[in-house]
Structure formats: C-alpha cells, structure tokens
Amino acid sequence: xxxxxxxxxxxxxxxxxxxxxxxxxxxxxxxxxxxxxxxxxxxxxxxxxxxxxxxxxxxxxxxxxxxxxxxxxxxxxxxxxxxxxxxxxxxxxxxxxxxxxxxxxxxxxxxxxxxxxxxxxxxxxxxxxxxxxxxxxxxxxxxxxxxxxxxxxxxxxxxxxxxxxxxxxxxxxxxxxxxxxxxxxxxxxxxxxxxxxxxxxxxxxxxxxxxxxxxxxxxxxxxxxxxxxxxxxxxxxxxxxxxxxxxxxxxxxxxxxxxxxxxxxxxxxxxxxxxxxxxxxxxxxxxxxxxxxxxxxxxxxxxxxxxxxxx
Amino acid sequence: xxxxxxxxxxxxxxxxxxxxxxxxxxxxxxxxxxxxxxxxxxxxxxxxxxxxxxxxxxxxxxxxxxxxxxxxxxxxxxxxxxxxxxxxxxxxxxxxxxxxxxxxxxxxxxxxxxxxxxxxxxxxxxxxxxxxxxxxxxxxxxxxxxxxxxxxxxxxxxxxxxxxxxxxxxxxxxxxxxxxxxxxxxxxxxxxxxxxxxxxxxxxxxxxxxxxxxxxxxxxxxxxxxxxxxxxxxxxxxxxxxxxxxxxxxxxxxxxxxxxxxxxxxxxxxxxxxxxxxxxxxxxxxxxxxxxxxxxxxx
Numbered sequence: 001x002x003x004x005x006x007x008x009x010x011x012x013x014x015x016x017x018x019x020x021x022x023x024x025x026x027x028x029x030x031x032x033x034x035x036x037x038x039x040x041x042x043x044x045x046x047x048x049x050x051x052x053x054x055x056x057x058x059x060x061x062x063x064x065x066x067x068x069x070x071x072x073x074x075x076x077x078x079x080x081x082x083x084x085x086x087x088x089x090x091x092x093x094x095x096x097x098x099x100x101x102x103x104x105x106x107x108x109x110x111x112x113x114x115x116x117x118x119x120x121x122x123x124x125x126x127x128x129x130x131x132x133x134x135x136x137x138x139x140x141x142x143x144x145x146x147x148x149x150x151x152x153x154x155x156x157x158x159x160x161x162x163x164x165x166x167x168x169x170x171x172x173x174x175x176x177x178x179x180x181x182x183x184x185x186x187x188x189x190x191x192x193x194x195x196x197x198x199x200x201x202x203x204x205x206x207x208x209x210x211x212x213x214x215x216x217x218x219x220x221x222x223x224x225x226x227x228x229x230x231x232x233x234x235x236x237x238x239x240x241x242x243x244x245x246x247x248x249x250x251x252x253x254x255x256x257x258x259x260x261x262x263x264x265x266x267x268x269x270x271x272x273x274x275x276x277x278x279x280x281x282x283x284x285x286x287x288x289x290x291x292x293x294x295x296x297x298x299x300x301x302x303x304x305x306x307x308x309x310x311x
Numbered sequence: 312x313x314x315x316x317x318x319x320x321x322x323x324x325x326x327x328x329x330x331x332x333x334x335x336x337x338x339x340x341x342x343x344x345x346x347x348x349x350x351x352x353x354x355x356x357x358x359x360x361x362x363x364x365x366x367x368x369x370x371x372x373x374x375x376x377x378x379x380x381x382x383x384x385x386x387x388x389x390x391x392x393x394x395x396x397x398x399x400x401x402x403x404x405x406x407x408x409x410x411x412x413x414x415x416x417x418x419x420x421x422x423x424x425x426x427x428x429x430x431x432x433x434x435x436x437x438x439x440x441x442x443x444x445x446x447x448x449x450x451x452x453x454x455x456x457x458x459x460x461x462x463x464x465x466x467x468x469x470x471x472x473x474x475x476x477x478x479x480x481x482x483x484x485x486x487x488x489x490x491x492x493x494x495x496x497x498x499x500x501x502x503x504x505x506x507x508x509x510x511x512x513x514x515x516x517x518x519x520x521x522x523x524x525x526x527x528x529x530x531x532x533x534x535x536x537x538x539x540x541x542x543x544x545x546x547x548x549x550x551x552x553x554x555x556x557x558x559x560x561x562x563x564x565x566x567x568x569x570x571x572x573x574x575x576x577x578x579x580x581x582x583x584x585x586x587x588x589x590x591x592x593x594x595x596x597x598x599x600x601x602x603x604x605x606x607x608x609x610x
Contacts (some may be wrong), residue, residue, distance in 0.1 A: 044455050111341070272459040
C-alpha cells in the first residue's frame, strides 16, 4: 500500500504542519462526531444503563449487578441464546456449501449471458426487505391455503403440516426462509472471487493431468479460503443478530408458537420495547449478547487461522 | 415464418448460444439450472401475480395462475388492491418517506464518508493511523445489541419521532470510509499536490477533483447504502412514532397488525412495491452492486 502522505513528511514543529493537521481533523470531524455519539457514547451509555433499573424514559436507580444476575439466570435468555446458535449453525451448514457448489457450476458455464442472468436471478431475494419476505413465506406456509402444502400433496407427501404453529418446525422454517434469502448473496460473492483466480493455474493443472475433482480440491478450494472465511464470519455475525425475520414470520410478534423462535436480539426488543420497556435490563442483555457475538467471532477467526500467516 | 426464425436466431445469438458448442449433457445442465432458478423465484412471481388479483383468488389452491391458461387467468387482473393501498392505507405517504429517508441517508453518507476518507489519505495529523484502525474496528460492531441505549441517546438528542434520528446514524458507515479510502489511495498523489501548488484549498480539491474522479466508488457505496437503508426495520420501528413518518416496512407492520379482516391483498401489494424498487435499482446498476459487494475486500 503506497502511503502517499508519508512521502512528504514534514517537521512537527513547523507552523504549517499544525495548520494542515487542524484542517485534517476538521475534515474527519463530521464522521468522528457521528461515530462518537452513535457508537462509542451509545455503548458507554448502555454500560451505565445496564446497572440501573431504567424503565422507558425513567432513568431509574443504581441497582448494581442485579440486571446482569437476572440475565444470566434467566431461562428465557438462555433459550434465546440456544435458538440463535441453532439457527446460525443451520444457516451456515446449508447456505455456504450450496452457495459454493452453485458458484463453481455457474462459473464453469460456457455461456456468459446465461451465467449472468442466473446469477442475477439467485441474487434477487437478497434485495428484498426481510419484512416482506417473512410475510410472503407466512402466506406460502399457510396450512390450508398455502402453496407449500399443495406442492407436498402433488408429490404425494404428507401435507397436513401446520408449519407456523408447530414448535418443532419453527427452527427449520427460519433456516429455510433464510436459505432462500441469503444463498444467492454468498454465491455472487464466491463467483466474483472465483473470477480472480489466475486461469494459468487451471491450465497447468490440466497439463499435469489433474481431473476435475482434483483441480477443485487442490486449486479452487485453497484459493477461495479467504473468501470462505469472510463469508462464514460475516454470515455468522448476521445470523446471531437475527430479528426481523422471526419478528414478522409469526403473527402478532409471537416469535413462533410459545416463543419457540425467540432469539437474542428479539429478547432485547421484547424486554426493552414491547411491553414493560425495561431499558436497563435490555441494556444488560445487550452487553451480554455483544460479548457472546464478540467471543464467537474471535474463535471463528482463530479457527480459520486468521492473522497467523500473510492474510 | 422467416420472421420467427430471425427472432429465434437473434435470441440465440444474444444469449451466446451460437458460438458455444455444447454437449447434450451441458444443455441438460443449463436447462435444469434455469428450471431451479424459476422455482427459486416462484415466491416473487406469486407476489407479483397476487398483487393484481382480487382477495378471493389470492389463496386459491392450486394457485389462480395455474388454474386456467395464462391468457384467461390474467383476465381477472385489476389494480383495486393498489387503489385501496394508496387511498385507505396511506402506502403512498410511506413510499415517499422511504424515498426521502433513503435519499437523505445516502447523500449524508457520501458527504461525511468521502470527507473523512480524504482526510485520512491526503492529510497528515497526529493519531491518523490509530484513528483509522479505530474506524475499521467499529465496522463489525453488532449495533443491534445496543438498541436500548441507542433509543435513550436518540431521545436525549430530541430526535425520537424525527426522521433525522434514523438518518444520522446511517451516515456512520465505517465500510464507506474504508471503501472510499481504498479508491483514493489509487489516485495519483501528484494530482492533489499540483493543485495544492496552484493554491487550491483542500475543500476545493475534494469537491472539484477527488469527488468527480471517485464516481465509481461513490456509486458502489450509494448502492450498498441504498439496500441497507431501504430495508432497515428495527431502528425505524423504535424511533418513528407517528404514522405520517412511517417508512414502508413499518407501514406494512401496521397493516399486518389489523387482526379482523386482515387486508392480505393490501399487504401483498405494499410488499410488492417495497420489493420492486430495489429490484429495479439492481437491474439498472447491476455492475455497481457487485462492485460494492466485493470491491472493499479485494485489496
């Protein structure tokens, strides 16, 4: 990376240096101000709030670690954590392999226009508001008039599932809808990364007599490792923050039958905004969830060997 | 006959079938992929089809589209659910609010992020590297965990029930600063230096030279922000209180909360409008979309 400013290093005691530095600060000031207020101050305020019994606009009193104690001993919270991790794991194992295989197939298509048309087709769901997707699938999975049970009937499969009201089907349902929404996104990313692989690598593999499978495993997969890491880590972070889908998929913000689809962020919203407005408790949950996501991301990056070699 | 042949020939040529010599196996594979894509997109086709149908046809099994040949099936199309969406359910106002919030959010993001990136690339000041690392570090922060304090901070600023309360946080895009910086460091430094020698100020250089040169990067960032802001749900739901400020997703939530005689036709229509806008933008700016998606990480 060419560091353009380093080339013209000035002396710090020079009057011009400080004038220049001042205008530098004023250029980054608007962004830094927003970052200060809506990120750092928000996190700090959340920390302060998490020790108080804040409710709605009432700041409440200092209650020590009571909120944290309540979070860590709450069965509802740990159920939400479990749900969220089941959802995230389900998404990762379904979406990433399918997206990868689809990307390899699309990339090998000889017709470039068909390739880009298909790529656009699979990308479309990514553009759509999750609220709309959730309502759409709520209608498609409708037990009596939904198209899913109709298709099951056509295939002579049992078609009496009440998808939205069966708590055993809540997680699979969320994973299916999420699969529809995000697989195309990962695929497009993989395709654009596949196109950066040097074609001479494949040519020399061909000359050496390597078969298709061997080329895939020995060249494509290792070359795609950074892209795979990126997609796995970002989609895990996204999955752990699931809210919109589970909030809208089930009617009346019920988070599934008996709250079977309750997630970590949904728990925060439910406690902080939906009935009792317990903002202090919600802030404590927020900090616990933040740490869970943070530690999980670190473990993931470590597992992929991020930072150990030249990446 | 000959016209038909010509059209078929043009189509084949347009999609590149002419030059490619494919085996039967490859033809079957392409056909299969197209079939899968069609099934994959069926929910969208259903939504588009249903938005034009009367309520009693929406939940038909088999779907109304397949009950008759297509030219007979579309005869029951009408725009009545669009009319009731715009007249009784105020979807037009929500559409306007969504457009307003999105445009304002994108404009502010481009302004704030490009100024910031300019400062980091072309100027020297103590703490430059550390501050940039700090910005990068905030890129992956899960802000959704902090909705409780965020609500209090926004209310302390007096911005609850004010579109600014959601527009200002959108502009805080660390990804935007990163993307633009990656672009700016590839612009030859001599351009800026010679403008400095000619006596131009930094703001002038930023506005007259750097912004026009970085148009592709700005477009990519605008597209990324468009998708994020247009589809945002959680923060607008918390911050916006009065109905006349509701953006499209919040308006849809409001319509969906009607439990007696739920107007499914209006929900589908409003949903289709909400989905259509980003799809049109995508078809126009497809290249920028992919660039925005991948550009930031290529380095």
